[in-house]
Amino acid sequence: MKASDKPYYLRGIPVPETPAPGKELHPWKETHVIGKPLSRADAYQRVSGAAIFPSDTLLPDMLYGAILRCPYPNALVKSVDVSQAERLSGVRAVITGSTPGADLKWTYLQGSSTKLFDPHCRFEGETVAAVAAETPYQAWDAVQTISVQYQVLPYTVDERSAIEPGAPKVHQPGNRVGQPEKYQRGGVEKGFSEADVVLEQDYRTECELHTPLELHGCVAKWDGDQLTIWESTQGVYGVQSKVAQVLALPLSKVRVVGHYIGGGFGSKLQPGKYTVIAALLAKAAARPVKLFLSREETFLSCGNRPPSNMRLKAGVKKDGTLTALQFSVTGTGGAYPAGGVSLVDWLIRDLYTCPNVQTEAIDIFTHTGPARPFRAPGHPQGSWALEQMLDALAEKISMDPVELRLKNIPAFSQARDGNPKYTTTGLRECLETGAKTFGWREALQRVRESGRAGHIKRGVGMAACLWVAGGGGPPSTIIIKLFSDGSANLNMGASDIGTGTKTVMAMVLSEELGLDIDRIQIENADTGTTQYATPSGGSKTVPTEAPAVRAAAVHVKQQLLAMAAEDLKTQAANLIIKDGEIVAASDPSKKIKITDVAGLKKRGVLVGVGYRGPNPKNKVTNPFGAQFCEVLVNTRTGEVEVVRFVAAQDSGRVMNRLTYENQVIGGITMGIGLAMTEFRVLDKNETGKLCNKNWHDYKLPTALDVPSDIVSVPVELEDSEANSTGAKGLGEPVTIPTAAAIANAVYNATGIRVTTTPINPVQLSLLLSEAKIKG
Amino acid sequence: MLPNFKYVRPGSVEEAIDHLTSEGARVHAGGTDLLGCLRDNVFGALKVVSINALDDLRGIRQTPDRGVRIGALATITQVENHELINERYKGLAMGASEVASPQLRNQGTIGGNICQKPRCWYYRGEFHCIRKGGNLCYAFGGENQFHCIFGSDKKCCIVHPSDIAPALVAFDARVRVSGHKGDRLVPIEKFYVLPGEDVERETVLEAGEIVTEIILPPIIEGTRSSYRKVRARRSWDFALAGVALALVLKGGKVESGRVVLSGAAPVPWRSHTVEKVIIGQKLDSKTITRAAETAVHNAEPLAKNSYKIPLFKAIIEEELTKIAIG
């Protein structure tokens, strides 16, 4: 390739130095590809429709599956009669709990186990039977002819009343999921006595449902005893291990492929019962079976962000020193242990310097679908309470809310054993840069001056955050193959869940080998052809996989230079790679094209293997952020318009400025959903069933609910310890403070604290009219 | 999943009517509401009768008496953008523009819009409620945040979902209904049925009858009109509360006119009480405040929808003030 054929960002640019084998890699001092706003490596496939998502999979002879689900929140299955279904035309398999081989154990997230088709259905939508037929219509028709005798039992679907005496029990011992989780440091009573101002407030966030565009499901196919599954998943290896375990198969007999996924947001970190059911149906029918759920089914059975009921008491001194935080949360992960309150208290424990902290988290069983992780589990809920409380404290002590936060920046993680330091903490910079970009002081001033006139009021608000994870870590194994023509194959187990993982990893390889991204082919998310990877979630995919990709690329370079050193009769340590050539640093006339390296030509391929090294000892790596927003509130109707957002996020090095922006906009959009539009409605008085199970009644934010003016401000601190790329996670922190920032802005505009989500006219028009009556 | 039905696409109104008199036949216009109902098993269908080949049912045009005739198959987008409607019946154009989303407005027809089925989530879900022939209304004791504050007759507390019908009522439009016995013109106010009259139907349409056109009377000079809607999110959502106004102002006073609420009752709800307060009066702030107060005077909020009281007050006040300013 001629130098001028190279894309602008590669022209005439040397690739980074190659460390001697065995040497530790340090983050790049300067980059030429990394950080650029490059469009997706698979943009064409995605836009043209050439990308084959699991739900697009069509196999010869494929059947369609459908699941019969319990319509009651709590019922015993007394009998199941499938005789009519079996006789219907097109029906090829019908399975129930009594079908040989289908009497299998199943565990939702953790702990107590149930059955694949459990005779005791503890939530609406629990599985009762399944059918495979020639067409989806035949399968659905057949499901409807299955006659089931249920013994309908009393239910409890509201965690607020589920521990009252006499509430129907979800499991025999009672409705508490183990002991409450408690945390304490210092003494809160002492802390409150030292405070000048103490406030206490209840908060609630409503349950949100995952709504990825692509539904949950898979295609399952057997070749003899070898099972292949094409699943819409965030992690093929997670699916592989669970399916292998449930079906008692060796890992080698289960291949899971998931090249594309139309969104998961945490709800596809694990397979579902549907995965195993598809495999059983395929086995019974001896044909491949496609089993994708309906939206209603996913709303009932594929997870949620649990509702949270929180109380926070906080003490502060006049100078802004936080003296005590006391927090409790009650929530529900549904009918099985599923982390109903997990991480809700983390920000209270760890975001701000505070010597006296006490938290308690109470998880309760209800007859509802089990929760699954939902983008930044627990954090937006805790943020809703903590960040509104800080806003209220700031007002009480007449301090700017940004100032109050700046007063309490922690130097280390207070809630972790041994108080480890953060590799970098950009909280201060996020607050300062964010405030500056937003024009925070001026905006506050404008609101003050706009004063009383008119019923459309302007308000501004802000909130800050950290994310408990986001540092990534082992394991990850990456293989890179450099072919004799200088093109390369990047082989990784991790999924690209729409965030741009493939693009970012190709950029790392491009950076290291000076290779045009178009010459890189990516093979990923297939347990048959790649190596083990953890599911893509926790904002850890870049900091986990990118260092391993880099290590693999360096491994290739080391081998290549060693081979070239033989050709050029010099030491590998003398050689550098430049513009597709290997050149002796001391004598530029001594050079050889990569494609002419004899060893490479002879072998045809160079294989580099990279592993994710360990994280630094006694340090934690967390991303931080601060978001600022402006709203307009109609103080008669309670209509709120979000006018603009600024997000300053410290996620370490920006790997790709475009995908960075994507995450920020997506995170804020989702945060607007929590703050303003989304809530699950259960018919708690009469039937316990889900009321809003479609995309009209379950209200996602629309394009009009999201401002076009969203500015992302990377706070790019150099992190030389976190990992060899210096990148931290981004996908989750960007959605953590959004809702609280909006609530604070609404308060700024109206003087009304909305402590329960969502802030919509249903709630706000009432609050406004009550406030007017009170005067 | 859709039920198993026959699909026909007749070429004339007469043929369509013939098809529609058969058992389990359903009219299909844009299908945006019908297909949802069928998929969710709100009701079944043995035969789906598409009226899309009936070109006479298309188009919007002026009538000889300077009124406007809107064919039942005119799309909501066409109503929203039509010049005559924007010029003279602004409130109707505004109502149309507030419907659903651009895609649904392009596909949905005005006939389908005024005949659409209720959006009560029990009705649309697996609940065999009174309106579907059962014996219980789940909403009264259940999740009724989006239900009505007027006109439930203690039987069924749906709200009428249309944003267009209230404006049509405000303009005193008439609906042409064609059936075996011929045509009849029904004032749109009489087109809808309250639960007290018959809880299992929403309109006066008999089996085999279809809406063919909607007639707007000529506009009276001095008419000012508007439609205002509040929803739970900013698009693709039905009204929490809405108000259609068509008022004739002369010499600074309201001479005549109508005030019609959406999101309030099982039918587009004409607020005679507000009309009484404002007709003959100047729209000054005192009258407007009194009008807003009386609007909700005899409302019967349910456990979870009392927010509609301040909301209706707010939008009536807001809209009357705007109309007064002109």
Ligand SMILES: Cc1cc2nc3c(=O)[nH]c(=O)nc-3n(C[C@H](O)[C@H](O)[C@H](O)COP(=O)(O)OP(=O)(O)OC[C@H]3O[C@@H](n4cnc5c(N)ncnc54)[C@H](O)[C@@H]3O)c2cc1C
């Ligand atoms: C997600 C969503 C959001 C929506 N939001 C709104 C909203 O905010 N405001 C609003 O006003 N509407 C809203 N709608 C309703 C939408 O406006 C209607 O679905 C549409 O207007 C119906 O028109 P159509 O031609 O598609 O009717 P179809 O679906 O074809 O028919 C609807 C019903 O009317 C009957 N019908 C149709 N035409 C005739 C006729 N000529 N004579 C007799 N019967 C007939 C059909 O049998 C059927 O029962 C929404 C719909 C959806 C799906």
Ligand code: SF4
């Ligand atoms: S409000 Fe009407 S439609 Fe809804 S449950 Fe009650 S009877 Fe049925």
